[in-house]
Amino acid sequence: MKDVKSAARAAAFAAREAAHAKGQGQAAELLADFLAPHRGKVLSGYMPMRSEIDPLPAMAAHQGPVGVPVIPGRDQPLRFREWSPGCALVEGTFKALVPAEGAWLEPEVVIVPLLAFDGRGYRLGYGGGFYDRTLELLRARRPTLAVGFAFAAQEMAGVPIEPTDQRLDAVVTEQGVRLF
Numbered sequence: 001m002k003d004v005k006s007a008a009r010a011a012a013f014a015a016r017e018a019a020h021a022k023g024q025g026q027a028a029e030l031l032a033d034f035l036a037p038h039r040g041k042v043l044s045g046y047m048p049m050r051s052e053i054d055p056l057p058a059m060a061a062h063q064g065p066v067g068v069p070v071i072p073g074r075d076q077p078l079r080f081r082e083w084s085p086g087c088a089l090v091e092g093t094f095k096a097l098v099p100a101e102g103a104w105l106e107p108e109v110v111i112v113p114l115l116a117f118d119g120r121g122y123r124l125g126y127g128g129g130f131y132d133r134t135l136e137l138l139r140a141r142r143p144t145l146a147v148g149f150a151f152a153a154q155e156m157a158g159v160p161i162e163p164t165d166q167r168l169d170a171v172v173t174e175q176g177v178r179l180f
Contacts, residue, residue, distance in 0.1 A: 001160060001162060004160045005124065005127065005160050008115075008116065008124055008156065008159065008160055009115055009116075009124060009126075009127065011116075011156070012115035012116035012124055012154060012156065013051075013115060015116070015151075015153045015154055015156075016051050016052075016115060016150075016151060016153070016154050017051050018153065019051075019151035019152070019153035019154065020051035020052075020053070020151065024053050024054060024151065024174055025174035026174060027053055027149070027151075027172065027173060027174040028054060028055065028056075028057040028058045029057070029058075030172050030173075030174070030176065030177065031055060031058035031111070031147075031149055031172045032057065032058040032061040032062075034147065034170065034172050034177050035058060035061075035062055035109065035147075038062075038064075038108070038109050038145070039062070039063035039064055040063065040064045041064055041107075041108040041109050042064065042065045042066075042067065042080075042105050042106060042107045042108050042109070043059065043062045043064060043065070043066045043067070043107060043108075043109045043110075043111070044066070044067045044068065044069060044080045044105070044107035044109070044110045044111060045058070045059035045066060045067075045068060045083070045111045046068055046069060046096075046111060046112075046113050047068055047089070047096055047097040047098070048113070049094075049095070049096060052113050053113075053149055053150055053151055053174075055111050055149050056085075058111070059083070059111070060085045065082060065103075065105055066082070066083050066084065067080030067081055067082050067083055067102075067104075067105040067107060068080065068081060068083045068097075068098060068099065069096075069098075069130070069134075070092055070093075070098045071092060071093035071094065071096070071128075071130060074128075075129070075133075076130075076133070077130070077133045077134040077137045078130050078131070078133075078134040079104055080104065080105045080106065080107055081098055081099045081101075081102045081103070081104060081105070082099060082102035082103045082104075082105055083099050083102065087099050087100070087102065088100040088101070106138070106141075107138065107144070108142070108143070108144060108145065109144070109145045109147065110131075110134075110135065110138070110144060110145070110146050110147065111147050111149050112131050112135075112146055112147065112148050112149065112168060113125075113149065113150075114148050114149075114150050114154065115154065116150075116154050116155070116156045116159055117148050117150055117154060117155055117156070117159065117168065117171050118155065118156055118157065118158050118159040119155070119178075120158075120159075120167070120180065121167040121168045121169070121170075121171070121180030122159040122161050122165055122167055122168070123148050123159060123165075123168055124156075124159045124160070129164065131146075131166070132164050132165055132166045133164075135166040136164070136166055139166070145169050145170075146166065146167075146168045146169050146170075147168065147169065147170045147171070147172060148168040148170070148171035148172070149171070149172050149173075150171060150172075150173055151173055151174060152173040152174060152175040154173075155171075155173075167180060168180060
């Protein structure tokens with residue numbers, strides 16, 4: 001399975017790079033519209049890296065607390081630190097920017113970055129298992145909405161999955177919303 005996922009990741013990176021070069025169009029506005037009914041709920045987004053699609057405008061538009069993921073250590077679930085536009089950021093694990101300070105939050109809605117997704121709602125991540133571990137933990141505590149955010153070109157016929165992989169509830173792309 002490791003080799004299958006590695007090959008899928010290489011293809012997904014290439015597809016995402018090509019899509020990123022074309023721009024994300026109205027994707028952030030579509031994401032903000034999708035999230036609007038969840039105002040007041042704790043939202044987690046992410047700080048985009050490399051060619052990831054940018055959720056920051058949708059995060060800034062959210063009417064409620066917003067956090068971003070912090071990696072506390074290998075094989076651990078993510079933690080989420082409160083974020084707001086313009087807050088002081090520091091470099092965290094894997095060079096991801098995280099708020100320098102702020103409250104720890106437990107999200108009810110999670111915007112999930114990804115390399116690829118499929119029509120069943122599965123996603124291909126970077127291989128650390130952080131989001132799968134985190135979604136499993138959050139969903140054991142209460143209903144948690146997992147929303148993939150990606151370019152439409154990142155869809156693949158079938159993401160290779162393992163028993164620990166968590167399904168997304170929706171994916172938002174520049175072409176619209178897909179529910180699973």
